[in-house]
Amino acid sequence: MKILGISVSDRKFGNSDLLVKETLLGAKEAGAEVDFIRLTDYKILPCEGCINCVIKKTECIFRDKDDSMKLYRKITEYDGLVLGSPTYILGVPGILKMWLDRGMAYMYGIGRPNSGKPAVAIGVAGVEGWEAFTLPQMATFLLSLGYHIVDQFIAHAQGPGEILLNDKILERAHRAGKSIVEGKDMPYEKVCPSCGQNMFRFVDHNTIECAVCGTKGRFVVKDGLPTVDWFYIERRWGDEDIVEHFEHKILPSVPRFLKNRHKIKELRRKYLDTI
Numbered sequence: 001m002k003i004l005g006i007s008v009s010d011r012k013f014g015n016s017d018l019l020v021k022e023t024l025l026g027a028k029e030a031g032a033e034v035d036f037i038r039l040t041d042y043k044i045l046p047c048e049g050c051i052n053c054v055i056k057k058t059e060c061i062f063r064d065k066d067d068s069m070k071l072y073r074k075i076t077e078y079d080g081l082v083l084g085s086p087t088y089i090l091g092v093p094g095i096l097k098m099w100l101d102r103g104m105a106y107m108y109g110i111g112r113p114n115s116g117k118p119a120v121a122i123g124v125a126g127v128e129g130w131e132a133f134t135l136p137q138m139a140t141f142l143l144s145l146g147y148h149i150v151d152q153f154i155a156h157a158q159g160p161g162e163i164l165l166n167d168k169i170l171e172r173a174h175r176a177g178k179s180i181v182e183g184k185d186m187p188y189e190k191v192c193p194s195c196g197q198n199m200f201r202f203v204d205h206n207t208i209e210c211a212v213c214g215t216k217g218r219f220v221v222k223d224g225l226p227t228v229d230w231f232y233i234e235r236r237w238g239d240e241d242i243v244e245h246f247e248h249k250i251l252p253s254v255p256r257f258l259k260n261r262h263k264i265k266e267l268r269r270k271y272l273d274t275i
């Protein structure tokens with residue numbers, strides 16, 4: 001079994017690097033071959049929105065201009081992934097989102113080569129309570145590519161390497177590394193009954209929706225205690241659901257756009273001439 005660790009931090013030997021490496025040491029102890037890379041060592045350009053990857057079912061047409069596709073090909077060579085990311089302004093650094101946006105080929109276009117592979121997500125944050133988007137964003141990256149999250153957690157540390165003073169979290173990372181190889185899920189708290197994430201938004205005063213997968217629930221009182229009645233389970237990131245999404249929601253937009261494109265060109269003239 002081969003496991004790849006990716007740190008999203010540019011701080012060499014920073015907390016994300018170290019936690020990913022500790023997780024890889026656990027995986028190695030359990031018998032895996034391991035490798036480590038830092039995302040910021042690669043050139044990642046933004047998605048230009050052409051959706052050729054969806055329409056033509058190919059890798060991104062800018063595959064030779066940066067390392068995005070090279071990196072997607074690389075993770076496909078491994079049986080599992082350990083992702084470690086710092087928290088920047090409540091969520092992950094932009095480079096992870098930019099790489100994810102370039103990855104629709106690996107979500108749908110060329111198939112889902114990483115579907116079902118195990119992954120661990122470790123977010124690092126300097127201040128407790130200032131990390132709300134980090135794990136949901138990391139989970140979105142992993143789930144959208146089909147990975148199964150065997151463990152996820154936030155580790156708190158501010159200065160580079162300070163995490164080495166926290167034996168408990170290092171042990172957790174080490175154990176997560178073992179469980180990725182052993183195929184065991186760690187007992188992390190799963191709140192959403194579909195994707196396990198814990199970020200919800202209110203759709204109306206009484207209805208909540210999982211921000212990551214779209215599962216819906218209502219607050220009810222059962223046996224005198226408040227609880228959530230999950231009345232709609234969404235499997236947004238499942239293999240069949242993703243195919244259905246692209247084929248029924250995205251691809252039909254192409255002929256619709258082509259039909260209207262001359263009219264749109266005409267209407268946009270006003271904006272070309274003015275500003």
Ligand SMILES: Cc1cc2nc3c(=O)[nH]c(=O)nc-3n(C[C@H](O)[C@H](O)[C@H](O)COP(=O)(O)O)c2cc1C
Nearest residue numbers: 009014015016086087088089090125126127130158
């Ligand atoms: C630009 C920037 C923004 C940050 N924003 C947050 C934040 O919103 N919440 C938080 O808890 N920590 C924040 N931090 C602190 C880092 O998450 C923390 O230092 C972490 O240990 C960095 O991980 P690293 O050593 O792997 O780079 C920020 C750090 C930087 C440089």
